[in-house]
Amino acid sequence: MWWLKDVMVIDPSQNISAPRDVLIKDKMVLEISASLTEEDVLVKAQGESVETVNGKGKYLFPGLIDVHTHLREPGQEDKEDILSGSRAAVRGGFTTILAMANTQPPIDNRALVEFVRRQGERAGYAHVLPIGTVTKGMQGSELVEMADMKAGGAAAFSDDGKNIQNAEMMRLALEYAKLTGFPIISHCEDKDLAGDGQMRRGVASGRMGLRGIPASAESVIVARDLILAEETGGKLHLAHISTADSVEMIRKAKARGVNVTAEVNPHHLIFTDEEIGITDTVLKVNPPLGSEEDREALIEGLRDGTIDMIATDHAPHTQAEKARPFAEAPFGIASLETALSAVWNYLVLPGRLSLDRVIEAWSWAPAQRFGLTGGTLKPGAIADIVLFDPDFSEVIDSTNLVSKARNTPFLGKNMAGFPVMVWVEGKLVQRDRVVK
Amino acid sequence: MKWQRKDILAIEDMSVEEIRHILHTAKVMKEILMRPIKKLPTLKGKSVVNLFYEASTRTRTSFEMAAKVLGADTTSIAVAQSSVSKGESLYDTAKTIQAMRADVVILRHPSSGSAKFLADILDPAVINAGDGQHAHPTQALLDIFTMQEHLGELEGKNVVIVGDVLHSRVARSNAWCLQKMGVNVTLAGPPTLVPAEMEGLGVNMTHDLDSALPGADIVMALRLQLERQKSGLFPSLREYSHLYGLTTERLKKTGKQSIVLHPGPMNRGVEISDDVANGVDALIERQVTNGVAIRMALIYLLIGGSGNVVA
Amino acid sequence: MEGTIKSKILDPDGIRRAVTRIAHEIVEKNKGTDKLVLVGIRRRGVPLAERIQQYIEEFEGVKVPLGILDITLYRDDLSTIDIHPVVHETDIPVSIEGKAVILIDDVLYTGRTARAALDATMDIGRPERIQLAVLVDRGHRELPIRADFVGKNLPTSRREIVAVRLKEVDGDEDVLLLERDDDINKS
Numbered sequence: 020m021w022w023l024k025d026v027m028v029i030d031p032s033q034n035i036s037a038p039r040d041v042l043i044k045d046k047m048v049l050e051i052s053a054s055l056t057e058e059d060v061l062v063k064a065q066g067e068s069v070e071t072v073n074g075k076g077k078y079l080f081p082g083l084i085d086v087h088t089h090l091r092e093p094g095q096e097d098k099e100d101i102l103s104g105s106r107a108a109v110r111g112g113f114t115t116i117l118a119m120a121n122t123q124p125p126i127d128n129r130a131l132v133e134f135v136r137r138q139g140e141r142a143g144y145a146h147v148l149p150i151g152t153v154t155k156g157m158q159g160s161e162l163v164e165m166a167d168m169k170a171g172g173a174a175a176f177s178d179d180g181k182n183i184q185n186a187e188m189m190r191l192a193l194e195y196a197k198l199t200g201f202p203i204i205s206h207c208e209d210k211d212l213a214g215d216g217q218m219r220r221g222v223a224s225g226r227m228g229l230r231g232i233p234a235s236a237e238s239v240i241v242a243r244d245l246i247l248a249e250e251t252g253g254k255l256h257l258a259h260i261s262t263a264d265s266v267e268m269i270r271k272a273k274a275r276g277v278n279v280t281a282e283v284n285p286h287h288l289i290f291t292d293e294e295i296g297i298t299d300t301v302l303k304v305n306p307p308l309g310s311e312e313d314r315e316a317l318i319e320g321l322r323d324g325t326i327d328m329i330a331t332d333h334a335p336h337t338q339a340e341k342a343r344p345f346a347e348a349p350f351g352i353a354s355l356e357t358a359l360s361a362v363w364n365y366l367v368l369p370g371r372l373s374l375d376r377v378i379e380a381w382s383w384a385p386a387q388r389f390g391l392t393g394g395t396l397k398p399g400a401i402a403d404i405v406l407f408d409p410d411f412s413e414v415i416d417s418t419n420l421v422s423k424a425r426n427t428p429f430l431g432k433n434m435a436g437f438p439v440m441v442w443v444e445g446k447l448v449q450r451d452r453v454v455k
Numbered sequence: 456m457k458w459q460r461k462d463i464l465a466i467e468d469m470s471v472e473e474i475r476h477i478l479h480t481a482k483v484m485k486e487i488l489m490r491p492i493k494k495l496p497t498l499k500g501k502s503v504v505n506l507f508y509e510a511s512t513r514t515r516t517s518f519e520m521a522a523k524v525l526g527a528d529t530t531s532i533a534v535a536q537s538s539v540s541k542g543e544s545l546y547d548t549a550k551t552i553q554a555m556r557a558d559v560v561i562l563r564h565p566s567s568g569s570a571k572f573l574a575d576i577l578d579p580a581v582i583n584a585g586d587g588q589h590a591h592p593t594q595a596l597l598d599i600f601t602m603q604e605h606l607g608e609l610e611g612k613n614v615v616i617v618g619d620v621l622h623s624r625v626a627r628s629n630a631w632c633l634q635k636m637g638v639n640v641t642l643a644g645p646p647t648l649v650p651a652e653m654e655g656l657g658v659n660m661t662h663d664l665d666s667a668l669p670g671a672d673i674v675m676a677l678r679l680q681l682e683r684q685k686s687g688l689f690p691s692l693r694e695y696s697h698l699y700g701l702t703t704e705r706l707k708k709t710g711k712q713s714i715v716l717h718p719g720p721m722n723r724g725v726e727i728s729d730d731v732a733n734g735v736d737a738l739i740e741r742q743v744t745n746g747v748a749i750r751m752a753l754i755y756l757l758i759g760g761s762g763n764v765v766a
Numbered sequence: 767m768e769g770t771i772k773s774k775i776l777d778p779d780g781i782r783r784a785v786t787r788i789a790h791e792i793v794e795k796n797k798g799t800d801k802l803v804l805v806g807i808r809r810r811g812v813p814l815a816e817r818i819q820q821y822i823e824e825f826e827g828v829k830v831p832l833g834i835l836d837i838t839l840y841r842d843d844l845s846t847i848d849i850h851p852v853v854h855e856t857d858i859p860v861s862i863e864g865k866a867v868i869l870i871d872d873v874l875y876t877g878r879t880a881r882a883a884l885d886a887t888m889d890i891g892r893p894e895r896i897q898l899a900v901l902v903d904r905g906h907r908e909l910p911i912r913a914d915f916v917g918k919n920l921p922t923s924r925r926e927i928v929a930v931r932l933k934e935v936d937g938d939e940d941v942l943l944l945e946r947d948d949d950i951n952k953s
Binding site: 456476480482483484486487490491492494495496497525755759 | 836839840841842852853854855856857885888889890891
């Protein structure tokens with residue numbers, strides 16, 4: 020049994036944001052109290068040994084749930100695999116991760132769903148839940164066996180980067196997915212508008228002569244999918260929202276009662292296109308970094324609940340792939356191990372977002388939307404828990420990252436504020452940033 | 456001035472003093488090119504590698520000649536475009552060149568930023584001979600050099616650059632270079648090829664060429680890539696030529712004896728009428744000589760002394 | 767000047783006499799002024815050449831053509847010096863084909879500058895002959911080169927510095943012998 024004493028508990032599911040004592044026993048949260056005496060604890064341990072942690076000055080919150088990660092297995096294990104990705108997850112404070120379907124081959128049938136799930140269980144770190152594709156081979160023409168894939172353990176459906184361009188296919192997917200109760204995750208990108216763009220179309224792209232992706236490449240698909248979700252009554256989740264227009268449209272759709280949720284990536288809350296230098300492939304990401312106006316709108320959207328959740332879009336790539344001229348390097352930022360610290364430093368400490376809102380958007384909100392266990396510290400809930408030390412500092416470098424990837428803009432930076440203890444189902448899997 | 460730059464990658468980050476120093480050095484080099492014996496011992500034993508991922512006989516030959524006049528040895532590595540994606544990466548090629556102990560690498564590459572990418576990896580000097588749509592500094596310098604020969608001091612002069620500015624590294628480098636020299640620059644072309652994001656260059660923009668011409672000392676026409684029509688960027692050569700083609704009649708609107716420049720090769724009858732093109736032809740010979748002089752100056756400035764020696 | 771002055775070798779009058787004599791010798795040795803082209807080596811060779819041109823004009827009544835030679839690009843020590851020398855224009859306004867080119871410099875020392883000037887001259891054209899005139903010859907040749915016209919022969923040690931100052935370039939007018947300061951504080 021674990022006795023976490025005098026720790027600042029942040030649990031938006033119960034509206035707790037106060038110093039508490041927490042007991043973990045038999046893979047579950049046993050109790051949260053204002054304070055416990057040693058006698059109380061010994062009685063509750065029922066003879067089990069008690070490990071005590073003094074949590075003064077630290078935060079305790081439900082393990083984070085990341086609904087958007089690329090674990091690259093099967094097919095691209097040189098970039099990442101389920102073992103390295105789920106180790107990176109718990110190092111970063113994530114106890115449940117959803118694995119995107121765009122592997123090679125894509126996760127478009129039950130056998131592959133079960134493979135990913137099994138690999139996650141074998142790894143034994145974070146809970147790994149597969150997202151299935153929407154269409155076979157992500158070709159955008161035939162739906163996958165959604166009910167069967169649900170039975171195999173899928174958590175949602177998405178064609179990810181190969182956004183469904185055919186509006187009728189998207190409409191059918193929203194209809195058919197009702198059988199599963201799962202949302203269709205839209206990648207929100209119009210292929211023609213995006214073209215072979217490399218970064219957000221704007222003054223910075225014009226100056227550097229890098230081909231631009233207009234903000235409309237996202238917004239027109241957001242508009243389309245909102246209309247389709249409204250018309251079908253289907254369940255829609257919009258991935259990595261990055262433009263002010265998208266935020267405004269989602270706000271209005273929610274007011275009309277459309278069944279939609281949206282996520283935002285930390286890098287879109289932190290960086291803008293003006294920060295990209297012509298060789299900074301580490302900031303090459305899709306959707307591309309937007310303007311300062313977009314960044315402000317995203318923060319506001321997350322504050323007011325228009326944007327429901329934060330997700331990393333952890334996109335690991337090899338160093339060789341990123342060590343190319345800008346146009347030839349792949350899109351993506353590897354972020355599982357740094358995302359929480361980045362949000363803490365760039366958004367919470369400057370007062371742009373409250374820690375309560377961050378934890379809600381990164382645990383309770385995704386748990387509810389995707390019907391997942393976790394995301395709460397209610398007594399009886401599964402003990403997926405993070406102890407966060409705002410003073411723990413670390414230089415992000417190749418020697419301490421456990422992901423296979425190094426494509427993070429924080430490489431070489433000294434940051435403070437990290438998860439220092441992480442439990443998955445009551446088992447301690449990370450302590451002092453070292454994954455067990 | 457004391458020259459400290461390791462590479463020539465873009466005009467954007469150069470100082471006016473550096474640009475003037477390059478132009479001064481090029482003037483000396485041009486005198487040498489006019490001699491009966493065009494061979495110097497200056498860079499004896501130095502090696503210059505031409506690494507061209509895009510075909511460009513003109514630019515490559517110009518660099519080769521510049522290096523040879525200065526007495527350096529040159530090697531050309533022409534990489535077929537098709538092998539870029541599947542073959543050796545630029546990173547690997549760079550490592551090979553490093554091992555060959557080249558002193559200067561001249562890079563022409565279809566990706567914006569590739570020159571800086573290479574310069575960051577390599578110890579030898581890198582000269583950008585055109586990277587994607589980003590920059591073509593030697594072209595801009597030779598254009599400025601030619602303009603100065605005709606007009607003297609350029610400060611306060613007016614230059615109109617007309618055409619496919621969006622996709623043009625020549626336009627970008629010229630816009631930076633001219634601005635730094637105190638020239639008023641106007642970019643002209645249809646909204647699809649001179650879009651709002653070009654504001655980042657900090658120069659005037661217009662979609663009405665005729666309104667930009669009065670007072671122009673120099674008009675530079677850019678080459679129109681004919682495949683842009685297929686991408687839907689403009690409806691037809693006929694309409695483009697009607698709105699933006701340089702004709703004798705249209706050039707009268709400048710109200711002066713303006714100079715017309717073109718980075719070549721020209722699409723006669725599209726961005727430039729035949730008779731105007733004939734006038735430009737007369738300048739091309741001079742441009743070629745000036746191009747060699749500018750490139751000699753740059754190679755000399757980069758490796759003429761050994762800037763890396765620490766006492 | 768990075769040294770201590772030991773003695774003054776020539777004063778303004780001394781320079782004037784030496785240069786005048788050189789001007790006479792050039793005309794005498796070349797049997798007139800017909801084929802002469804004076805070429806000053808940058809920097810101090812240039813005012814010396816101008817003076818010689820003026821003296822010749824005074825006593826022969828002929829203005830001999832005058833050019834300027836920059837030998838930076840012909841130096842053999844470019845890769846051993848740690849700054850990039852600024853190149854200047856070479857300006858020789860007449861053809862030197864079949865002419866008698868007189869290269870003019872202030873000091874002849876190792877002979878490397880003269881060697882570079884010979885190469886540069888021959889890249890410009892094919893003169894009938896090339897001669898070398900210097901204000902001071904201080905010895906210590908590293909190449910088989912000698913001057914045809916010398917204003918002042920001055921035996922020196924390698925530790926010494928010969929400083930020629932001309933009013934057109936330096937404001938002052940003299941030739942000084944200096945002792946190099948000890949380089950204790952230099953790396």
